[in-house]
Amino acid sequence: MASKQEAGIRRQIELPLSQAVKMARDSIRVRFWRSMITAAGIFLGIAFLESVLMTSAILKSIGDGYDDVVRTRQNWLVVMSLLVSTVGVVNSMLMSVNERYREIGTMKCLGALDRLVVKVFLIEAGFTGFLASVVGAIVGTGAMALVLWVRFGGKFWGALSGASVEVLVNIGIGIVIGTVLALMAAFYPAWRAAKMPPAAALRSEF
Template sequence: MTRARSNMTAFGLTREEIRRRIRLPWSEAFRISWRYVTIRLGRSLVTASTVFLSVAFLMAIFTMVLASKAAGQELDAPTRARYMWSVLMGFVICSVGIINALLMSVTERFREIGTMKCLGALDDFIVRMFLIEAALMGLFGSLAGALAGALLMLMWSGLRVGFGVLGKMAWGFQSPDGSLGFLGCLVVSVVAGVVLSIVSAIVPALRAARLQAADALRTEI
């Protein structure tokens, strides 16, 4: 009985009930995240550009493999391994860039985060907000990168072996041999970029969520 009373506040509600009532919806997190991306467009473009380059390289390799297969010039295993290793290194560098950019964003927004916490934003809302920001930048960067990488490699393949080979490519989600087709590679590239962006944002998001409101408001940037 004593423990139950200790969990009650002056308003006659338990602490968990208060937490549920002040929990902000996903739509509000999306609105704030979208506003930040558009207001700080330059910083957002810098972050998205790292995803753009990595996804463009990945999609270019996918497209080159498809074009080579259509021309009857499939890449050997060592060459594929070298290309995929290069893609992996590109994603690692991209991840470091995203983490660095978002950590700088957290530092610049100490007061904003402190204000939101004073107004009732919970830690999970702060985490949600930063993850949505990363997903938005990752989505735009991945879409642009996948299209750019595919277009450049299609042009290069056409100039190298003739544009007639493009008509022999598997443009659907799956090739006749069961491997990924062009659209399948496009989807995989975009999803990989978005997932990488979200995963890279976890550490900055947790750092932002752990800020104490009073400390954040006192911070001088």
């Protein structure tokens, strides 16, 4: 058998990005409902943020009664909703990575490099975060538009066309925040799990 032994130890081959993307995609697809719950956490956070931003934009555009008191209250609401969405997104991602420590340990036993593990989780998180944020931003804005339309009637449309740029920017901001938070929240636990000795990762029970 000695002839079969390789001389010395060579370096590990880097896994191509396409394989990492495929693994991340399969993982989301197979764990569909679990992924949906993670996505729902992100979705709700971003939808809430967007609804508050939308209200602010329309109230400002209508102008009537948008005094300092209302503005201060709206700003507070934006800050609060940002906090709520941050907690929602971070919590969802932390949970979804933490429950897979064993899987990370196993992958390392099979010869995965730390960075591959992190890469797969980041692709997965980025994908989930982006999709959930897009849907959250659109639904949040749309739902609040409906509420404001019912409340203000015809005045709403004028206000909307006046604030259309701001509304679009808000949607963009929501998508970026959701995606970036999802990536950041996945990076830390994935990196920590990948760095641990495999034995420790395998021992963790969830």
